[in-house]
Amino acid sequence: MSLHDSLVVIDGTQYSNWNRQIFEEMREGGVAAVNATIVYWENARETLSRIAEWNARFERHADLVMPARTMNDVLVAKRSGRIAILYGLQNCSPIEDDIGLVEVFRDLGVRTMQLTYNNQSLLATGCYEACDGGVTRFGRAVIEEMNRVGMIVDMSHSAERSTLETIALSKRPIVISHANPSFFHAAKRNKSDAVLRALAERGGLVGFSLYPFHLKNGSRCTTGEFTDMVARTVDMIGVDHVGIGSDLCQAQPYSVLEWMRNGRWSKQTDYGEGSAEHAAWPDPVNWFRSNADFPKLTEALARAGFSDAEVAKIMGGNWMRILCDAERRD
Template sequence: MPDATPPMLIDGLQFCRWSRAVFEQMRQAGMSAVHVTVAYHETFRRTVEHIVDWNWRFRDHADLIVHARTADDIDRARATGRTAIVFGLQTPMPVEDDLGLVEVLHTLGIRFLQLTYNNQSLLGSGWMEATDGGITRMGRDVIAEMNRLGMVIDMSHAGERTTLEAIEISARPVAVSHANPSWWRGTKRNISQTVLKALAQSGGMLGLSLYPHHLPDGSDTSLESFCAMAAEAAAIVGVDRLGIGSDLCQDQPDAVVRWMREGRWTRPDPGAITFPPQPPWFRDNTDFPGLANGLREAGFGSDEVAGILGGNWYRFMREGFVPAHDDIRAAAPGLQGADARAPQRAVLHHHQQGIDT
């Protein structure tokens, strides 16, 4: 048994080719929790196959990893020297066009859901679309349902208008689990000062990405530059609202990045897309604790570093995973506190718009 409680280390997004070797590296690094992507463009049915695969992994590697549905599960994982795995989806395709699947997916453990992924979805616009139409009618209902259940709205890969509307409509803080400020690396995939400020006002979280396409010099970007950017971001969003969302895709073949980008919605373009090499200072989970040195040298205090590397995500997940105990079909009575406001607001708005149709 360790003498002291190990530090809280949480990665806000990974999509590795999962193996015992990767889980052993998580333990070597002392990772408390990792938010893993369960599905991208999959239907509900195929997403369930991935969940089944995870359920077998939890039994085959029960000494290394444990499924986390609540922050208490993260505590239990730490107490037993294991890494908590938090499920998320990078597109709303698994919800299909059935609002009820949000609750079903929540019951199966999904705790993060991206409302869009690059393209237009049924819920909103991705950052690659020429026109960002904002949150759709179904999007409003899904936001209300996620608010009710305690499923975190993740706006990575979304368009700016869609992101700002999601923050406005949601009664609860929103996350951008893996992206960087666009002033550091100028791509619409990263986020603007406007979004960063709105995120801060709503009590949201930004997970800083270590994926080379989100870094100014790709794989050659230095740890010093990354940590200096973190200090600038902290000045806007608040040091308590910053975490890591590495976007680590360790051991994945290039066919997977093609799938992530192209799904099955376009004619396959074999060979055109490859995974970039990781920066040498962040190749796998064992490099995670080393980020602390860079952050300290960039001027962050020890408590601040601890927050960025895990404490902030932990607090956000503890608050974010609690159900709101209201009902989007129910009337006003019984609602308590700010968390119950927006589901009502969103649905009222939706119904008002539809009242004459």
């Protein structure tokens, strides 16, 4: 058995245009579990439909995918050659203004929720706002409730002050499910040393992103550059606090990118990390085009000098730990 085959690979973020081919690539790539984004701007009712769509996929492709009702199901999936699906929210829009919906969506299988998606939310400030006022009154109540029910706070798209305040407020570790360090590439979505250090000090995790806008040299980023970033981050915050959050968006049409960027909030077109001239999806790096490429990540990490135990943590072990801890209701 190869090193990769022995791992429990968990990807902290994907939002693909799910279909049988992608599920087959996941199996080919040895992926045990994926935290699948189910919403960007959807409200409570719309989110229920996204969950219903997953239920339909579980029925139709039962030989390939299954819901992770508990984290033990990830191991069940791995053993049976299937992929366990976790739900992640990239925005707090599903809970609308109702604190009671945190527990409702946790009971429906939502494991992670971002407090913001780029813009100001009712809870905190997104990384595209000019000013970050920090965690709001409702935000404090929601963090407490997420801690109580075991839904992990995710600050991937949040602004600096809001993120630092959330790390301090949360009684449980939080995650940045998909972003890279700013020292690697100074994008609005990437994170400062201060954030990464505070995150790790409280037991949290950052999932490294393969989305070209988050990478040095974009689509031309090499495996060596990527693993250098991993190594430097591990030197800074320790190997227990890093993972993968690939941000793979396979086979999505441009209309989905427009939805991510504009939601319903603007009459003008916002181009997010792109621009009017380069509005479209960026080309993926040539060594990570689909879920079938996960073994290349494992190989690159091993080649960069990480031990088998370290590779295991980075490729899924740390995600497993934090997801299992969140599942415990003390």
